[in-house]
Amino acid sequence: MPNAAPYALIFDMDGVLIDNTDYQARAFQLLFRDLGLTTNARRLLERLNGMPATKILEIVFSTDVPKKKLTTYADQREFLYRTIYWDKRKEVAGLTEFLRAARAAGFKIGLGTGSGNDTIGYIIDHLDIRQYFDVVITKDDVDKGKPHADTYTVTARELGIPPERCVVFEDALVGEQAAYKAGMRCIGLSTSVKPDKFQAPMLVMKDFTAFTPQKVLDLLEQYPETPKPSKEMAKRQYMHV
The missing domain is CATH 1.10.150 (DNA polymerase; domain 1)
Known part of the structure; x- marks a missing residue:
């Protein structure tokens, strides 16, 4: 990404790196x-x-x-x-190829998850993908988990990238809301919920096959504004079991 400030890609773990x-x-x-x-x-x-x-x-x-x-x-x-x-541990199709391409393209890459450090190792070290992440933030690094913004706010801060230049990859509704609360845009993965359940992602995809860093840049240009989190969705989706 020559002659331009870097963007950051921030990944949730469960349902994004793995389909679990x-x-x-x-x-x-x-x-x-x-x-x-x-x-x-x-x-x-x-x-x-x-x-x-x-x-x-x-x-x-x-x-x-x-x-x-x-x-x-x-x-x-x-x-x-x-x-x-x-x-059963295996990455979502196309993940490593995309991570490798994103690093080569100059993106900063972070992992922001509600899981703990021991669970992180169980997944990303088994898959041998820790090397692609500049920052790893777990539940132990924040005061409040998703749908609060802390996970993604802290990840962006540790990456040194402002929120408006961060793209979050999420499979969960609470994670999508956390991204918007943090002032970031979101790309959804349909591993956990149907695509129409998301509020306002730039894109919903089933995996990373054929997905490229250039596609991220195209989406950022197409969707210049960060959606506001939905109070109605938060109340309906999270508070009642």
């Missing part, structure tokens, strides 16, 4: 069965995917549950998830 939502839902469903809950995990994640697991569980329970117990349940869900996903 069904396995996440299965792990939650097994946990719910163990706890005697009847919540449908797949439909739940359509609304809440992207939030830290403790926050999702806090919303599921009809009564207050101590934070320590929520953390225990989240750890149990994480163990279940890793067990059933262990032999």
